[in-house]
Amino acid sequence: MPSRNSIFSLSGLALAGAILMGVMLVRPIRHEFAAAAPQNNPGAKQSGQTESKSAGKSSPAEAPAASGSIEKRVEDFLRKWYAWGPDFQLKIGPVKPSPAGDLYEVPVEVSARGGSDTALVYVTKDGHYMLRGDLQDLNSDPLGDTMRKLNLQGAASKGPADAKIVIVEFGDLECPSCRQLDYVLRSVLPKYPQVRFVFKDFPLETIHPWAMTAAITGRCILQQSSDAFWKYHDTVYDNQDLISPETAYNKLLGFALQAGASEEKLKPCIADPKTQELVRQSMAEGHALDVTSTPTTFVDGRRLVGPDQALLEQYIQFDSPH
Structure with missing residues (x-):
């Protein structure tokens, strides 16, 4: 949104x-x-x-x-x-x-x-x-320039590490439009096993009061297990309407434990200021790419704002071997 x-x-x-x-x-x-x-x-x-x-x-x-x-x-x-x-x-x-x-x-x-x-x-x-309008230098490679600005190291991802097609989403776990995109991706990604999907944190703190807490918790889960992160990621979206600022910490902690995270490791990580700094680095990267809303997705460098399944698949198919 x-x-x-x-x-x-x-x-x-x-x-x-x-x-x-x-x-x-x-x-x-x-x-x-x-x-x-x-x-x-x-x-x-x-x-x-x-x-x-x-x-x-x-x-x-x-x-x-x-x-x-x-x-x-x-x-x-x-x-x-x-x-x-x-x-x-x-x-x-x-x-x-x-x-x-x-x-x-x-x-x-x-x-x-x-x-x-x-x-x-x-x-x-x-x-x-x-x-x-957008000024474009016809002598440049705009998609390559965008991809070079995306730091994928340490971000949550699934799909082949050497994939030729890479989808990078700047998302917010409290964002209803991001939930819609997640539902789209659940049906789209299985059709394109050659695609790598990367999720980067972009919590909109001014309008989503528990988004930062959700992002920090997700970061800590990711440090333990990629599989656990994706289970947590989907569970938060599925239960978005049940979470409030007052219940966020306990709810999110519960979802993390259900996903298989260790509570002993999780709580110190959530409290560590360095974890929030990792989230803010992801946000800064989004700002540098003029991301102002969520979800904003880059498909091999092509910008896509919102949960547009038709356009998402158009981009994937264009870059797929024919």
């Missing part, structure tokens, strides 16, 4: 294709840019010509003025376009050059009523257009 309440559902707007979901959005914002331009007088004209010639060199001296102007115009445009009134807090910037060279990259964070979302927009250097 989302890591935060969707700001778009809070606003009652269907903006999935506009800001966060990566569908291209191109809007002219020239009128705001023109309004911010300096008055035309000989001195200003001469200065403006000098700045124009050096603009392509991205002079540090002129960046703050240009950045401030762009940030304000982006905020004004987004507020008007999506009817984001005073109840919506926007943080725009800092503006920086994008990898494409002729665009500025502008981070946008919008929050309201306890929820927040983030995205990147791009603005042409003349201040005329804003767009939202």
Whole structure:
């Protein structure tokens, strides 16, 4: 499920294709840019010509003025376009050059009523257009780059260690959508024995109060037995609705013992701060890959958000020998 309440559902707007979901959005914002331009007088004209010639060199001296102007115009445009009134807090910037060279990259964070979302927009250097999309370097190997960022050592996994197809899930044991994905995987993975599946912790602490406890307990079980971990993993999902913040520790401990874990080893491990640090390292890895919701799955580097069985199998079949 989302890591935060969707700001778009809070606003009652269907903006999935506009800001966060990566569908291209191109809007002219020239009128705001023109309004911010300096008055035309000989001195200003001469200065403006000098700045124009050096603009392509991205002079540090002129960046703050240009950045401030762009940030304000982006905020004004987004507020008007999506009817984001005073109840919506926007943080725009800092503006920086994008990898494409002729665009500025502008981070946008919008929050309201306890929820927040983030995205990147791009603005042409003349201040005329804003767009939202993913910039891809056609000379790179994006899937390989993603896989190289995934550290699979020490993570829970099942399937061939030398598998050509690797599925990596960033999941949360308290997340209902992750439970749905688990049910999907229970039916899908047996059909593809050549696939390796890896589970990495990504507990959403702000909305799931016992997710971190579940992740820590799972880590400790994994240190004892991989088979015991997967039994625990499935049992937690099957009994998700029976667990509360007040009963989580005892319930999870009980599931761990049922799975075959040793209580004598389990309790000290759960209490050890180093175990939580392992979970946070997994979370940091997810953040570095722009994981913001669970489940987020990578199938040989291809990102899949949510329990979409059809797309999951499409990815697997595409990479399977024909």
